[in-house]
Amino acid sequence: MKTNCFFYRKKKYYIPPNGVVTRKSYSNIALIKYWGKQNNKIQIPLNSSISYSLGEVYTVTRLIYKEKKKSNLPIRIFFSGKEKTSFLPKILEFFHRISLYCSYLRNYNFTIETYNTFPHSSGIASSASSMSSLALCIMEIEKKLVSSLKEDFFLKKASFLARLGSGSACRSIYPGLVVWGCHQSIKRSNNLYAIPYPYDVHSIFTKIEDTILIVDDEPKKILSSKGHQLMNNHPYARDRLKCANKNMNKLISILKIGDFQEFGELIEHEALTLHAMIMTSRPYFLWMKPNTLNVIHTVWDFRKQSKKNIYFTLDAGANVHLLYPIQEKTFIIKWIYSDLFAYSKKIIESFCL
Template identity: 70%
Template sequence: MIKKCWNTIKIKSVEGEILKKSPSNIAIIKYWGKQKNQIQIPLNSSMSYSLGSIYTVTKLIFYPRKGKQQLIRVFYYGKEKISFLPKILKFFKRISYYCSYLKHFNFIINTYNTFPHSSGLASSASSMSALALCIMEIEKKLQITFNKEFFFQKASFLARLGSGSACRSIYSGLVVWGYHKSIIGSNNLYAIPYPYKIHRIFKKIRNTILIIDDQPKYVSSSDGHKFMFNNPYYKERIKCANQNMDKMIYLLKTGNFQKFGELIEYEALNIHAMMMTSNPYFLCMKPSTLKVLYKVWQFRKISNHNVFFTLDAGANVHLLYPNQEQQDIMKWIYSSDLLYNCKKIINSYCK
């Protein structure tokens, strides 16, 4: 798919700026752990929804490099962010084999999120996918010949090298990353849009995010993935994830929202169980996270509404529910004591 021949491209004297927006995503089948001695290759396949109103905006300014040393500067909300630079430099180094033309330019990266970064809301996914899309636009300006499908495949491939889940944020809707025998076209190198038909109830899903903790996590997702190999249950987790993917394929086709919700809750708790049983062990949930989960269960039992939770590698809670039940569920969210357990509420949707 990705060919070394791009290294032979003649660089023209081009410069300019590119603006791209890319969404965060929420995984409904999680991946946790990466293959050893590989760069960003997952231990199991995953599936996610891209989210509306939860995104990163990135402006990439590029101009010809004249000196011996390449200049890359990163700004976050208009202020230079030196702490972001090591990850960006690592990303550019990884993709240099596939985008050798980048060495001929200097870059200024201006970026911002509509949500807190590094707090378990897939900010790396949206930021790295936005940057990858900007880089692919440079490739277009250099008049490299490829079609639209290849543009997004390579963007997903590049984004993966910055952050694994970023490869899924390239696309809207349901997206799959990682090889699974039941999903045609699935592979470990880039994500693909979910290739099968889904029941109409899953085409309009609301997503309300309860911000329990907006501070950066004390254990990064990258470190958490590394700890997976010291977990005595990691092989069972891979087996379980693959089985859950098959279950999800069936549920997406048949439209059973209750079973769908139970599966995404199970997946979320399973991943957090992996964190708690890794070596070294750690917790991402906060006391308020657990209070919220219990309140969701209680409300669902009393009301029979289809509202379910999921979590990424953080303390914050995503509530997923059908669009047609939005009014009653939103009324519950804003009138219950749920608000006392979170700092902020972000209303979004699976797009």
């Protein structure tokens, strides 16, 4: 595994006085969840994770850079056309963290214009798509400065930078199944950046639908970053890490043989385990809402009666992802709108890239 030094960019280059770059990046849904960060580290996960990037759930970021005239680093942020000063502390911290690896940023003032195709801060990994799209924009600037930059390095460094803004953002750099965090069974996996899943995948897992039920579109009262911190002294943290590593090994086998039932039961177990950790932390709290549970029970009843391959997963929030093979979409999507629409404020039809 490469060290941080691999990504340093200290050399002086010709700096264009201004410019504009635009990049889109997708949100992702983790199958094996990472929960908790190593102490005294910056965005280093306690366990490895694997996710699908989502086709219709993304952030578009336009980064305008102009030659700096003052000694500080002023940044303005606009979200969906409105200036968002509340986003500024996190963005300033991100630029501070990456300045060692992107020294050219000190030459510019920035305006960030961004929008999502989904609600932000509601548990659909908006930080993953937003920070990864910003990291891709920054790498587009670096590409202008270093014409010899290769695509493989471009993506690795974009993932590395995105991680310093939001851990799960490093997985959003790539399409498909993506792994982040060291795991002994996955070659080249590491804690510094994500990699595309390196092994064979059964064809049934290459075309999966992800229908998202927006149960609650309001920003979460407890952010994911707070939940990660609570893992540091969690009484069940050690058992959770063992479980996550064991589940990753199970998933590697499942992805190869194509057992969708085993796949679905595993991702549901992972989702409920994540929320169990949240409910048993100190202080404890709940992200699920009553309609989250209504959806889960309705899905269980429908699956038992219909024998259809539809399974749920949850991120750090109340909203529900429903995963199922594209071959069963016609029947399942009609059922979702007829039986689950009442439990949601909005339904987003997406798919796994």
